[in-house]
Amino acid sequence: MNTLSPEKKIVVLNSLVEGNSIRSTVRMTGVNKKTVMRLLVGVGEQAREILNGQLVNLHTRRVQVDEIWTYVGKKQKQVKEGESLEFGDQYVFVAMDAETKLVCAFIVGKRNYKLAHSFMKELQYRISTRFQLTTDSFAPYFNAVDTVFGEDVDYAQIHKEYAEEPDAERRYGPASIIRITIRPLIGEPKRAYISTSYIERQNLTMRMQMRRFTRLTNAFSKKLHNLECAVALHFFHYNFMRIHQTLRVTPAMEANVTRRIWEWSDLLNHDLAKVA
Template sequence: MANVLPAERRLEVLAALVNGTSVRAAERMTGVHRDTIGRFAQAMGEGCARLHDRMVRDLTCALVDLDEQHSWCRKRQIHVDAAKDDAAAVGEQWTWAAICRTSKLVIAWHVGKRDQESADTLVEDVRARLSTMPQISTDGLGLYAQPIAANFGPAVPYGQMIKNFTARPGKPGTSEKFAVERGVDFIRKRTISGTPDHAKTTTYAIERSNLTARQWNARLRRRTLAFSKKLSRHCAAVALHYVHVNLCHIPRNMRVSPAVAAGVTDHVWSLEELMVAALEEPAGEKPEPQPLAIPKPKGPARELPAGRGWLRVVDGGKGSAAPAPAPEPTPAAPTATPDGGQGPIHAVVDRGPSAQLDLFAWKPKPRKPVQLSLFGEPEG
């Protein structure tokens, strides 16, 4: 008979793992051996991935941000003579993720190298989980353009936010390593396809999600000994973190979890509910891409046939109506005099601040006469 931890002890281990504790620290806190914690964490991560595939489908996300995050697995460097299969699981690993900016729901993620294959895998997974055409925002990485055009079409609103960094002198008194620091000089936005709204072209949501992942997942932290020694454990830890954030966490500026805000579930899950559902989730099929509905734009618009989109009115074009001329000011009535006449022709009439000035109302400003002295001012 296999040894199985009691439910209370497993819940203690799970609470430690999802709150940024390493495996060895969880061992010291709970008294459970690290090998048992590792097997339990991998089983939870794989179950969370299956749970995510079943629940996160047919999303109506208007704004989607994509980004990648750096981490390590086993060791920092790869030997030149390493086998091809082993080299893929050794060294730096990148967590590619996509988030719905409105609901803060992590739509999809992928762990791999920083190459075109990983970018294609992430975009294909995002496309399979959406039911409406979103506006996509990324940084300046060029690996996103090809899969986004191939999966969403050339008319998808896709914009990039590019940060321009320059080297600046560091603070006085710092070491030589930090004598020069990088800073953002300015941000440039550009259109890759479609007509994205550059006021909404930003990656702040996915960057904030990456920061949360580094705080709550010890394997993703910089300069740490808690990094994964096996790629399968690393992928399971990433899946556990994202599913826990989607179902159980309530962001500070929201009242419900991201899954509730996105319509994936109807309540905020407890940690115990997540543990039971992940361990009992059977293997299922990955979501398949469905036809995308193009959302109706704001303002006057007419739907094109065969669901090809909308024809909207854009101000400022050749067919726009000419601006209406400004109304002419109403002339003021003449001033009446006691004798019944209409007064002199040079009388001053107050027409208000926007009325035309009366040229006959001008008078020269009186000046004090100054007598010139040929010998200067007398002394005393």
């Protein structure tokens, strides 16, 4: 990674955050594949550290949560008994401020109660105000929210029933929704704000901007750490560098986390002492 000039690193990073695969980036930039991977992992780790330092004491009123599926190494049905838990299905749990569009928190791992609980602890750490929370009806969410927040949250679930469709694995989009049920569960969530539409749109952004999430391709993460670094890089770019079309500023600016649009140099130099 140190052999690349800052200008070349920026070219590579721009390629990665715009939905190009590692191999496509190699072809477009002429940079060696191993060098591209080292850059991704290095800046991904730095992005995670910056996000950890910046996304604290958030003043948020409405949060939407969802999970997006991917896999590492091989599809879950090909994982053999005794193989590492790193392989197979992995999910990215994501929380978004519905007003500022800031991604407040995210976590990568298996879709189970343990991860749901860890994710709610992460959300509690980052947000300093009482807020309304909406999730889908994934069963572990209620116990995780109740254990972490108790009565200090206004929580509701959206339960969607889907039509059974043949060839589900080969379709490009989700099955047709036949019924939606709203379930207020804790506190007094306002019905008008019980929604997951914004976070579901963020899922689409992730699939568009990270090649390893694109459906029906042979693009996937070979290592869990590579996936974690790619996700951290994506959310750093999304929160701090990419101007939101509706807001006309970055989500981090809208949320008063920073006063300016960040540049790649902020990540490459990793200068946390710099005034935001």
